[in-house]
Amino acid sequence: MNRAAIVGGGVIGGGWAARFALNGWDVRIYDPDPEAERKIGEVLANARRSLPGLADAPMPPEGALSFHPSIAEAVSGAAWIQESVPERLDIKHLTLAEIQRACDASAVIGSSTSGFRPSQLQEGALRPGQIMVAHPFNPVYLLPLIELVTPGTDEAAVTRATGILESIGMHPLRLRKEIDAHVADRFLEAVWREALWLVKDGIATTEEIDNAIRYGFGIRWAQMGLFETYRVAGGEAGMKHFMAQFGPALKWPWTRLMDVPEFTEDLVDLIAGQSDAQSGDRSIRELERIRDTNLVAMMRALKGQDWGAGALLRAQDARMKSGTALAGGLEAAGDLSQPILTLARAVPLDWTDYNGHMTESRYLDAFAQATDRFMEMIGCDSDYIAAGGSYFTAETHIRHLDEALAGHRIAVHTRMLLGAGKKLHLFHTMTRGETVLATGEHFLLHVDLETRRPCAPSAPIEAALARITAAQKDLPWPEGAGAAIRAPS
Amino acid sequence: MNRAAIVGGGVIGGGWAARFALNGWDVRIYDPDPEAERKIGEVLANARRSLPGLADAPMPPEGALSFHPSIAEAVSGAAWIQESVPERLDIKHLTLAEIQRACDASAVIGSSTSGFRPSQLQEGALRPGQIMVAHPFNPVYLLPLIELVTPGTDEAAVTRATGILESIGMHPLRLRKEIDAHVADRFLEAVWREALWLVKDGIATTEEIDNAIRYGFGIRWAQMGLFETYRVAGGEAGMKHFMAQFGPALKWPWTRLMDVPEFTEDLVDLIAGQSDAQSGDRSIRELERIRDTNLVAMMRALKGQDWGAGALLRAQDARMKSGTALAGGLEAAGDLSQPILTLARAVPLDWTDYNGHMTESRYLDAFAQATDRFMEMIGCDSDYIAAGGSYFTAETHIRHLDEALAGHRIAVHTRMLLGAGKKLHLFHTMTRGETVLATGEHFLLHVDLETRRPCAPSAPIEAALARITAAQKDLPWPEGAGAAIRAPS
Numbered sequence: 015m016n017r018a019a020i021v022g023g024g025v026i027g028g029g030w031a032a033r034f035a036l037n038g039w040d041v042r043i044y045d046p047d048p049e050a051e052r053k054i055g056e057v058l059a060n061a062r063r064s065l066p067g068l069a070d071a072p073m074p075p076e077g078a079l080s081f082h083p084s085i086a087e088a089v090s091g092a093a094w095i096q097e098s099v100p101e102r103l104d105i106k107h108l109t110l111a112e113i114q115r116a117c118d119a120s121a122v123i124g125s126s127t128s129g130f131r132p133s134q135l136q137e138g139a140l141r142p143g144q145i146m147v148a149h150p151f152n153p154v155y156l157l158p159l160i161e162l163v164t165p166g167t168d169e170a171a172v173t174r175a176t177g178i179l180e181s182i183g184m185h186p187l188r189l190r191k192e193i194d195a196h197v198a199d200r201f202l203e204a205v206w207r208e209a210l211w212l213v214k215d216g217i218a219t220t221e222e223i224d225n226a227i228r229y230g231f232g233i234r235w236a237q238m239g240l241f242e243t244y245r246v247a248g249g250e251a252g253m254k255h256f257m258a259q260f261g262p263a264l265k266w267p268w269t270r271l272m273d274v275p276e277f278t279e280d281l282v283d284l285i286a287g288q289s290d291a292q293s294g295d296r297s298i299r300e301l302e303r304i305r306d307t308n309l310v311a312m313m314r315a316l317k318g319q320d321w322g323a324g325a326l327l328r329a330q331d332a333r334m335k336s337g338t339a340l341a342g343g344l345e346a347a348g349d350l351s352q353p354i355l356t357l358a359r360a361v362p363l364d365w366t367d368y369n370g371h372m373t374e375s376r377y378l379d380a381f382a383q384a385t386d387r388f389m390e391m392i393g394c395d396s397d398y399i400a401a402g403g404s405y406f407t408a409e410t411h412i413r414h415l416d417e418a419l420a421g422h423r424i425a426v427h428t429r430m431l432l433g434a435g436k437k438l439h440l441f442h443t444m445t446r447g448e449t450v451l452a453t454g455e456h457f458l459l460h461v462d463l464e465t466r467r468p469c470a471p472s473a474p475i476e477a478a479l480a481r482i483t484a485a486q487k488d489l490p491w492p493e494g495a496g497a498a499i500r501a502p503s
Numbered sequence: 504m505n506r507a508a509i510v511g512g513g514v515i516g517g518g519w520a521a522r523f524a525l526n527g528w529d530v531r532i533y534d535p536d537p538e539a540e541r542k543i544g545e546v547l548a549n550a551r552r553s554l555p556g557l558a559d560a561p562m563p564p565e566g567a568l569s570f571h572p573s574i575a576e577a578v579s580g581a582a583w584i585q586e587s588v589p590e591r592l593d594i595k596h597l598t599l600a601e602i603q604r605a606c607d608a609s610a611v612i613g614s615s616t617s618g619f620r621p622s623q624l625q626e627g628a629l630r631p632g633q634i635m636v637a638h639p640f641n642p643v644y645l646l647p648l649i650e651l652v653t654p655g656t657d658e659a660a661v662t663r664a665t666g667i668l669e670s671i672g673m674h675p676l677r678l679r680k681e682i683d684a685h686v687a688d689r690f691l692e693a694v695w696r697e698a699l700w701l702v703k704d705g706i707a708t709t710e711e712i713d714n715a716i717r718y719g720f721g722i723r724w725a726q727m728g729l730f731e732t733y734r735v736a737g738g739e740a741g742m743k744h745f746m747a748q749f750g751p752a753l754k755w756p757w758t759r760l761m762d763v764p765e766f767t768e769d770l771v772d773l774i775a776g777q778s779d780a781q782s783g784d785r786s787i788r789e790l791e792r793i794r795d796t797n798l799v800a801m802m803r804a805l806k807g808q809d810w811g812a813g814a815l816l817r818a819q820d821a822r823m824k825s826g827t828a829l830a831g832g833l834e835a836a837g838d839l840s841q842p843i844l845t846l847a848r849a850v851p852l853d854w855t856d857y858n859g860h861m862t863e864s865r866y867l868d869a870f871a872q873a874t875d876r877f878m879e880m881i882g883c884d885s886d887y888i889a890a891g892g893s894y895f896t897a898e899t900h901i902r903h904l905d906e907a908l909a910g911h912r913i914a915v916h917t918r919m920l921l922g923a924g925k926k927l928h929l930f931h932t933m934t935r936g937e938t939v940l941a942t943g944e945h946f947l948l949h950v951d952l953e954t955r956r957p958c959a960p961s962a963p964i965e966a967a968l969a970r971i972t973a974a975q976k977d978l979p980w981p982e983g984a985g986a987a988i989r990a991p992s
């Protein structure tokens with residue numbers, strides 16, 4: 015079992031703990047705050063609700079979380095040590111020194127610092143080359159970006175860090191030069207300063223500014239960022255044209271950022287008051303859950319398009335499925351004489367209603383994913399489809415027998431009732447543990463994608479279907495299969 | 504028919520034209536560019552593909568688009584006139600003067616200017632109070648934000664403008680004070696300047712910057728903006744705590760914005776080169792389609808959560824349905840002796856596969872929406888559910904008979920096969936024009952949400968079901984209803 019150490023809890027350390035634990039790592043925590051266990055428990059509860067359903071693959075079993083009275087005990091045997099103590103260089107130095115006295119020389123030491131450069135952290139360290147900035151974004155268990163700032167870090171440590179971050183679904187953005195606040199926070203700081211001016215000058219309230227962002231460029235940036243968005247805006251004439259058009263604005267007074275607003279109590283009161291008016295009717299816990307549900311829904315929307323953060327999620331699914339019964343051909347599928355595992359996943363937040371129950375139409379989403387896996391197994395994959403053949407669903411019959419909630423781990427096993435010539439008749443059973451939640455019966459026809467008419471599949475697919483037919487021939491007819499809908503008494 | 508005039512085409516003017524036309528307005532365009540018709544046609548094609556499916560309601564029939572040789576002819580009889588000519592004050596003044604010589608005094612004149620203040624535009628105008636800044640965001644047909652900057656504008660004109668913008672699905676953010684670049688573009692300018700420094704200083708490439716945005720804070724901002732995001736990050740201690748924590752950073756060198764990079768040819772080449780390397784394997788048209796599909800998918804994801812831009816879409820649906828057969832009780836439903844209209848909508852981009860075909864599981868989404876409308880019609884609405892009763896789907900049988908593509912307008916009509924006691928048996932038929940695409944047969948049970956056990960619905964619901972039973976009693980049994988799945992020969 016992989017082991018991570020979290021030094022310093024809070025929202026950020028807790029987020030790291032949750033991401034590691036839900037990805038199957040044992041996590042050892044050091045945090046002198048007497049409230050640490052409660053606080054990290056709350057972050058973990060949010061993460062359990064939202065992270066597993068981001069995947070269309072089974073997450074590994076959750077790792078163990080433990081709390082330790084000393085840094086030395088927490089970091090012992092850890093492959094990754096994450097420092098998330100307060101942003102004061104003297105505290106960081108003391109903490110890093112204590113970590114290095116006790117940890118493995120091969121461990122990665124990442125710092126969550128928003129502003130310090132690695133060279134500042136490495137100053138006077140026992141093994142400076144072991145230390146790097148690994149700056150995450152809140153909520154750490156959902157957002158994939160990590161700024162990995164590595165001047166002065168050993169190349170071998172960077173390689174290990176990159177592999178580990180990718181294995182837990184993160185995207186390390188490696189920065190080989192160091193500057194204050196790295197990259198992303200420079201934008202945040204610029205926008206923050208400009209926003210303080212706008213509120214202070216009475217141009218717009220905090221709520222109006224939030225709306226100006228989320229009804230406009232915020233949605234654009236969630237998928238293409240700054241430059242690609244402008245490239246598109248520039249049209250066929252391209253990026254040079256765009257820059258020529260907006261270059262002169264650099265000399266115009268379009269920002270107040272030549273200057274910084276004075277951080278007075280009045281300004282704090284003004285902004286805190288507006289923020290209360292804007293969001294005050296919801297607790298922070300409630301806002302966190304809303305935020306996480308929104309992020310899951312949008313990231314899964316991008317996943318449907320295989321784009322941006324959604325493309326990262328797809329890559330992570332493939333990594334998690336690789337080498338399991340959920341990837342590869344019939345050989346990987348295990349015992350064919352029983353219904354075949356075709357889906358194992360958590361119910362994602364965007365599949366549920368406001369009460370957290372999985373909504374009706376999402377059962378078909380799950381069954382469609384199970385059918386897709388069956389297709390991959392018999393060789394009807396993207397290459398085969400590109401070559402002009404595919405199966406179309408002609409009929410579907412779903413029986414809802416029990417309920418599932420957000421975060422529940424569900425599985426689908428598939429019985430092939432008929433697989434011959436152009437015809438394919440599947441019977442999916444969805445379970446949670448021993449409980450049957452639903453059955454999905456599907457009749458499919460193999461079609462020629464050019465003529466859109468039914469025809470027999472390729473010889474390798476026919477052979478795969480014959481193997482399953484032979485293996486499953488003694489299974490009893492499933493209860494409920496082939497039954498018409500009629501009013502039960 | 505409402506009439507809008509678009510003065511100046513291009514990406515922005517074309518986007519305005521598309522939004523008005525798809526919302527049922529006749530649009531008259533003046534643009535001296537000989538390529539205007541082609542360019543606006545391309546924007547309109549993108550809009551037709553993406554906008555109608557954002558709605559879960561039927562869009563009005565598309566308005567007529569016409570091109571006119573003079574401003575006077577274009578603006579004649581228009582209720583909204585949108586100026587989107589190049590960003591030069593002398594051109595804006597000449598254009599606005601020509602508009603005001605010919606247009607109705609009651610028309611709204613909006614300017615798409617990114618940077619000019621209304622007082623600059625109103626200078627020397629015939630009727631300054633008629634002119635306002637109505638600054639949109641690209642793509643104008645999808646993003647809802649409009650900065651409505653109104654110092655010097657007549658209050659009556661602002662009221663008219665607000666009503667019209669909301670009726671075409673936009674969110675007017677009214678700014679009563681004017682500053683250069685309004686609000687949103689000040690953030691864009693700040694981020695743009697910071698980004699130019701990062702590229703120039705070799706800290707990060709354009710692609711790395713885009714990833715730093717879209718894998719991290721960009722997704723956050725798409726749903727909560729800046730202040731609400733930070734409020735959550737501040738935790739229970741609230742906004743004051745957050746500000747106290749990050750206040751000192753205002754004095755730190757966390758941005759380069761005390762200074763502005765020199766706009767040299769070298770800088771342009773550097774950025775254009777990196778942008779080519781990042782996105783150059785895709786054409787602008789392709790990137791536009793990807794962007795629009797991403798935006799639709801994310802905005803619809805937010806719609807599922809009734810949040811941010813998604814909440815605006817829901818409000819717009821309600822407006823579009825109000826007064827039609829798709830809102831209200833049985834009285835609104837029209838002739839009950841025939842299958843009842845329960846859904847009319849376009850197939851949205853996020854319901855389709857990479858070939859543009861509506862994917863299997865989305866047929867059930869459409870049928871579930873039709874069932875929801877049936878529920879609303881018989882009085883099983885959110886109040887009823889909150890009071891403890893609801894219908895659960897026990898079985899579903901879908902037959903796929905033909906295909907639908909993104910943007911196709913589909914309808915569902917619903918026959919009630921049985922509605923008595925706890926039992927409800929519906930038969931939905933999905934059509935596109937005369938073509939039957941699919942049927943959906945659903946058996947539902949009324950349940951007590953506390954005991955989760957079946958029971959009879961309320962007396963008003965029973966009465967509504969009895970009315971439909973009586974009205975539909977002579978309809979023939981629908982072909983395909985009550986049929987089990989069996990392998991057709």
